[in-house]
Amino acid sequence: MRTPREVSESYWAAECRRDVDxxxxxxHDDATYEDGxxxxxxxxxxxxxxxxSAREYPGxxxxxxxxxxxxxxxxxxxxxxxxxxxxxxxxxxxxxNVVQVRDGKFVSVRSYEDPPALESSAVI
Numbered sequence: 001m002r003t004p005r006e007v008s009e010s011y012w013a014a015e016c017r018r019d020v021d022x023x024x025x026x027x028h029d030d031a032t033y034e035d036g037x038x039x040x041x042x043x044x045x046x047x048x049x050x051x052x053s054a055r056e057y058p059g060x061x062x063x064x065x066x067x068x069x070x071x072x073x074x075x076x077x078x079x080x081x082x083x084x085x086x087x088x089x090x091x092x093x094x095x096x097n098v099v100q101v102r103d104g105k106f107v108s109v110r111s112y113e114d115p116p117a118l119e120s121s122a123v124i
Contacts, residue, residue: 002104004075005067008097011106012062012079018054020047027106035111057091059084073101083116091116 007026014022024047027033033040033049040046062081069075076098082090095113099106 001073002101003069004073004099004101005064005069005077007101007104007106008067008075008077008099009064012064015050016060016062018058018060020050020054023050025105028102031106032108033106033111034109035113036115053083057083057085059088073107075099075101082119090119092119093117 011023011026014026024043027043027046029043030041031043031046033046037049040049060081060083062079065078065080067075067077076096078096079094081093083093084090093113093116095111098110098112100108
Protein backbone atom coordinates (compact mmCIF):
# COMPACT_ATOMS: atom_id res chain seq x y z
CA MET A 1 0.00 0.00 0.00
CA ARG A 2 1.38 3.42 -0.97
CA THR A 3 1.71 5.96 1.82
CA PRO A 4 0.34 9.50 1.60
CA ARG A 5 3.93 10.71 1.11
CA GLU A 6 4.59 8.28 -1.75
CA VAL A 7 1.39 9.27 -3.53
CA SER A 8 2.13 12.97 -2.92
CA GLU A 9 5.71 12.68 -4.22
CA SER A 10 4.49 11.07 -7.44
CA TYR A 11 1.63 13.59 -7.78
CA TRP A 12 3.91 16.58 -7.24
CA ALA A 13 6.43 15.23 -9.76
CA ALA A 14 3.61 15.13 -12.32
CA GLU A 15 2.43 18.59 -11.32
CA CYS A 16 5.96 20.01 -11.64
CA ARG A 17 6.02 18.61 -15.20
CA ARG A 18 2.61 20.32 -15.64
CA ASP A 19 1.29 16.95 -16.87
CA VAL A 20 -2.41 17.25 -16.04
CA ASP A 21 -3.23 13.71 -17.20
CA UNK A 22 -0.60 12.29 -14.85
CA UNK A 23 -1.83 14.54 -12.01
CA UNK A 24 -5.38 13.31 -12.50
CA UNK A 25 -4.21 9.68 -12.38
CA UNK A 26 -3.53 10.34 -8.68
CA UNK A 27 -7.20 11.09 -7.92
CA HIS A 28 -10.17 8.77 -7.53
CA ASP A 29 -13.05 9.69 -9.85
CA ASP A 30 -15.12 11.05 -6.95
CA ALA A 31 -12.21 12.76 -5.13
CA THR A 32 -12.28 16.29 -3.77
CA TYR A 33 -9.68 19.06 -3.82
CA GLU A 34 -10.13 22.11 -1.63
CA ASP A 35 -8.08 25.25 -1.07
CA GLY A 36 -8.71 28.92 -0.36
CA UNK A 37 -10.38 29.21 -3.78
CA UNK A 38 -13.07 26.67 -2.95
CA UNK A 39 -13.97 23.01 -3.16
CA UNK A 40 -13.79 21.00 -6.37
CA UNK A 41 -15.44 17.59 -6.59
CA UNK A 42 -14.80 14.95 -9.23
CA UNK A 43 -12.34 14.74 -12.08
CA UNK A 44 -13.89 17.44 -14.29
CA UNK A 45 -13.72 20.19 -11.66
CA UNK A 46 -10.31 19.14 -10.35
CA UNK A 47 -8.88 18.88 -13.88
CA UNK A 48 -10.14 22.37 -14.75
CA UNK A 49 -8.33 23.73 -11.66
CA UNK A 50 -5.00 22.15 -12.68
CA UNK A 51 -5.36 23.25 -16.31
CA UNK A 52 -5.96 26.86 -15.21
CA SER A 53 -3.00 26.72 -12.81
CA ALA A 54 -0.70 25.37 -15.55
CA ARG A 55 -1.77 28.18 -17.90
CA GLU A 56 -1.25 30.87 -15.28
CA TYR A 57 2.01 29.35 -14.00
CA PRO A 58 3.67 27.12 -16.61
CA GLY A 59 6.49 26.29 -14.19
CA UNK A 60 6.47 24.72 -10.75
CA UNK A 61 9.24 23.63 -8.41
CA UNK A 62 8.39 22.03 -5.09
CA UNK A 63 10.13 20.58 -2.05
CA UNK A 64 8.45 18.54 0.66
CA UNK A 65 9.67 20.05 3.93
CA UNK A 66 8.21 17.39 6.23
CA UNK A 67 5.44 14.87 6.35
CA UNK A 68 3.11 13.55 9.00
CA UNK A 69 1.88 10.11 8.02
CA UNK A 70 -1.14 9.09 9.98
CA UNK A 71 -2.98 5.81 10.01
CA UNK A 72 -5.46 4.52 7.48
CA UNK A 73 -4.15 6.56 4.53
CA UNK A 74 -4.34 9.97 6.18
CA UNK A 75 -1.41 12.34 6.19
CA UNK A 76 -0.19 15.91 5.99
CA UNK A 77 2.73 17.26 3.99
CA UNK A 78 4.36 20.64 4.45
CA UNK A 79 5.72 22.06 1.20
CA UNK A 80 7.75 24.99 -0.10
CA UNK A 81 7.16 25.77 -3.76
CA UNK A 82 7.79 28.28 -6.50
CA UNK A 83 5.17 28.91 -9.17
CA UNK A 84 6.80 30.35 -12.28
CA UNK A 85 4.73 32.67 -14.45
CA UNK A 86 5.04 33.07 -18.26
CA UNK A 87 7.55 35.94 -17.77
CA UNK A 88 9.79 33.67 -15.67
CA UNK A 89 9.00 35.39 -12.38
CA UNK A 90 8.94 33.12 -9.35
CA UNK A 91 6.11 33.25 -6.83
CA UNK A 92 6.83 31.49 -3.55
CA UNK A 93 4.07 29.42 -1.96
CA UNK A 94 4.37 27.61 1.34
CA UNK A 95 1.72 25.43 2.87
CA UNK A 96 0.42 22.09 4.01
CA ASN A 97 -1.64 19.52 2.13
CA VAL A 98 -3.86 17.31 4.27
CA VAL A 99 -4.57 14.18 2.25
CA GLN A 100 -6.56 10.99 2.42
CA VAL A 101 -5.34 8.10 0.25
CA ARG A 102 -7.13 4.86 -0.62
CA ASP A 103 -5.81 2.20 -2.98
CA GLY A 104 -2.85 4.41 -3.97
CA LYS A 105 -4.91 7.46 -5.00
CA PHE A 106 -6.24 10.60 -3.36
CA VAL A 107 -9.73 10.52 -1.93
CA SER A 108 -9.31 14.11 -0.79
CA VAL A 109 -6.74 16.88 -0.73
CA ARG A 110 -7.15 19.99 1.39
CA SER A 111 -4.44 22.59 0.74
CA TYR A 112 -3.73 25.26 3.35
CA GLU A 113 -1.27 27.65 1.73
CA ASP A 114 0.02 31.18 1.75
CA PRO A 115 -0.93 33.28 -1.27
CA PRO A 116 1.81 33.31 -3.94
CA ALA A 117 4.40 35.98 -3.11
CA LEU A 118 6.60 37.38 -5.86
CA GLU A 119 10.25 36.62 -5.12
CA SER A 120 12.87 39.27 -5.79
CA SER A 121 15.76 37.00 -6.73
CA ALA A 122 15.73 34.49 -3.90
CA VAL A 123 15.92 30.80 -4.62
CA ILE A 124 13.90 28.35 -2.55
